[in-house]
Amino acid sequence: MNKEFGGKTVFGASIGILMLETRFPRIYGDIGNAQTWDFPVHYRVVSGATPDKVVRNDPRLLLDAFIEAGQDLVRTGCDGITTNCGFLALIQDEVKQALGVPVATSSLMQIPAVQQLLPAGKRVGVITISKATLSKAHLAAAGAPEDTVIVGTDGLRNFTREVLGDYKAINFEDARLDLLDAARELVCEHDNIGAIVLECTNMVPYANDIRKLTGLPVFSIYSFVNWFQAGLVPRKFPLELDDPRLNLIQHKAR
Secondary structure (H helix, E strand, C coil), rough: CCCCCCCCCCCCCCHHHHCCCCCCCCCCCCCCHHHHCCCCEEEEECCCCCHHHHHHHHHHHHHHHHHHHHHHHHHHHCCCCEECHHHHHHHHHHHHHCCCCCEEECHHHHHHHHHHHHCCCEEEEEEEECCCCHHHHHHCCCCCCCEEEEECCCHHHHHHHHCCCCCCCCCCHHHHHHHHHHHHHHHHHHHEEEEEEECHHHHHHHHHHHHHHCCCCCHHHHHHHHHHHHHHHCCCCCCCCCCHHHHHHHHCCC
């Protein structure tokens, strides 16, 4: 009789998401909307980690709180951890060492891999919620070149102001227009952009519109976490190596 082994409290959800402490609405597509995912996930809110503290200040000051919440997710049953803010690349190394499981803190970590996909002369461009504070240190922590092209939604209609200000209500049509304006700036002012990475996890609902506008591939925390999940829980295909049908196939091939 085959044995099943435990060691966890909750089974069937391998991804744990560390959430900032917020009150703004999270629409379908947002990392904080559980219906976004085609697989179950765990959530933990990091107490005191507001958008303003993480994006406009130094998230390393909140490191202990992120580690504590991450350890709780791992004890619960998570095999991998992500977060809901690209600026948390700054704590990637410390968190993965403390938790002892794979950690993907930031969508920005996709930049090196996406760059490898592009032909010579093309480069990755980034859209961020705060160009004013997305620094070379954030890029370095994500393994991205320090001269990566960056545009922000700073100073546009509402996206940066209402998300970082943690508004209880957000005009999402205006937010969509902000993202389209930022994408237009990115491709019009830099003619060598071959793909776009969205830093902010709240930008996912607009990725398809950005793709239609620019004609470029768009990568986000959604693409990153789906890739992450595919490694943590590889898809089981119908024909396994010990499947008796395999013997039949091999027999017919002789």
